[in-house]
Amino acid sequence: xxxxxxxxxxxxxxxxxxxxxxxxxxxxxxxxxxxxxxxxxxxxxxxxxxxxxxxxxxxxxxxxxxxxxxxxxxxxxxxxxxxxxxxxxxxxxxxxxxxxxxxxxxxxxxxxxxxxxxxxxxxxxxxxxxxxxxxxxxxxxxxxxxxxxxxxxxxxxxxxxxxxxxxxxxxxxxxxxxxxxxxxxxxxxxxxxxxxxxxxxxxxxxxxxxxxxxxxxxxxxxxxxxxxxxxxxxxxxxxxxx
Numbered sequence: 001x002x003x004x005x006x007x008x009x010x011x012x013x014x015x016x017x018x019x020x021x022x023x024x025x026x027x028x029x030x031x032x033x034x035x036x037x038x039x040x041x042x043x044x045x046x047x048x049x050x051x052x053x054x055x056x057x058x059x060x061x062x063x064x065x066x067x068x069x070x071x072x073x074x075x076x077x078x079x080x081x082x083x084x085x086x087x088x089x090x091x092x093x094x095x096x097x098x099x100x101x102x103x104x105x106x107x108x109x110x111x112x113x114x115x116x117x118x119x120x121x122x123x124x125x126x127x128x129x130x131x132x133x134x135x136x137x138x139x140x141x142x143x144x145x146x147x148x149x150x151x152x153x154x155x156x157x158x159x160x161x162x163x164x165x166x167x168x169x170x171x172x173x174x175x176x177x178x179x180x181x182x183x184x185x186x187x188x189x190x191x192x193x194x195x196x197x198x199x200x201x202x203x204x205x206x207x208x209x210x211x212x213x214x215x216x217x218x219x220x221x222x223x224x225x226x227x228x229x230x231x232x233x234x235x236x237x238x239x240x241x242x
Contacts, residue, residue, distance in 0.1 A: 004028045005075040006227070007066070009115060010084025012036040015135065018219035019081060020046065021115070022170040025222065029075075031066065034084055046128030050201035053084050054103055060114055067122035077129035079227050080119045081111040082157070085135070087185045090146050090196040101149045113160055118172055120164065127170070133226055135162050136175040136236065139175035146197035147189075158236055165234030172233040176222060178188065179239030218242075 006023045010016035020041050022032050037048045038228045040134040051062050070078060086107045088098040116132055123130050124229075134170035139147065140154035157175065164173035180186070206212055223242035233236075 003068055003074070003076040003183075005031070005073070005078045006081065007031045007033060007070075007119075008081045008083055009112075011041060011048070012038055015082075015181055015215050015219060016083040016176060017041065018215035019083065019222060022216070022219045026119070026228075031070075033063075033066070041049065042148070054090050056106050056110055059111060060118060061089070061229045063118035064122070065114060067118050071122050071126060075128060075164070077131075079122065079131040079133060080115060081133045081135065081227075082115055083135045084111070085150075085153075085185070087147070087150060089149065089190050090144055090189075090192045091148075092196075092198065094150055096149070104149045104162075105153055108150065109156045109160075112157055116164060117159060117171075124170065124228075126166060130171045131227065131231070132164060132171060132173040133222070134175045136177050137169065138162075138177050138179075139186075140175075140177065140236075144199045144202075146192070146199055148240055161236070163233055171233060174226065174231055174233065176226060176242075177224065177235045177236065177238045178218050179213060180206050180211055181215055181218050183215060186207045186212060 001014060006028045008016055009022045011020045011034055017038040020030050020032055024043050024045050032048045033051050035052050049066050086104055114132060116199050119132060134157045136157050138155045139151045140158045141153050158181060161173045161175040164171060171206060186203060190207055194200050227241045
């Protein structure tokens with residue numbers, strides 16, 4: 001059995017599913033965190049920790065249990081990939097539903113912070129290769145009209161990356177803006193009205209011009225470059241750098 005561990009959030013579809021599948025194929029012991037996993041991840045090297053990332057009050061205990069268990073297995077390395085995200089709610093400032101916006105920020109920013117916090121707490125004194133990869137977006141630095149809560153969350157996720165890199169020299173923390181990927185999130189965005197998402201034409205254009213990259217292609221690049229390769233803590237990587 002391998003002693004290289006990976007924890008990936010959001011493995012039911014899209015990029016998270018593809019990353020988890022790639023890691024399994026490369027011999028990692030993979031733990032998915034989320035409400036469900038994809039059928040193709042069925043393997044002796046994969047297990048799912050069932051957790052709803054929107055239920056923030058229940059998350060810390062589950063994470064502490066998970067990372068505490070992995071510590072006892074004495075892995076040679078561990079990588080944690082904060083991938084889970086939600087694109088909604090669509091809407092411009094002044095028209096957002098407060099509860100929907102709060103729930104979105106919970107999944108996209110607070111939950112990744114909790115994952116990072118539990119990971120650092122469990123592994124800060126364990127002398128192995130420890131990596132945290134936060135899946136960000138160009139939305140962290142470029143406002144998308146109608147997608148403000150997502151913009152804010154991804155900007156916060158990149159600052160979280162910088163904070164961990166500044167506070168804990170032994171934990172390598174990076175962010176990745178993985179580019180335009182053919183995922184259910186893109187499908188959701190294309191389906192919005194122009195009133196709700198003024199930038200919807202951009203997303204429809206990505207699809208019509210066939211600019212969307214298959215998740216497996218991006219996942220392979222992320223694993224090869226950022227999980228296995230040498231990386232610089234605190235850095236924000238882009239798809240072009242993979």
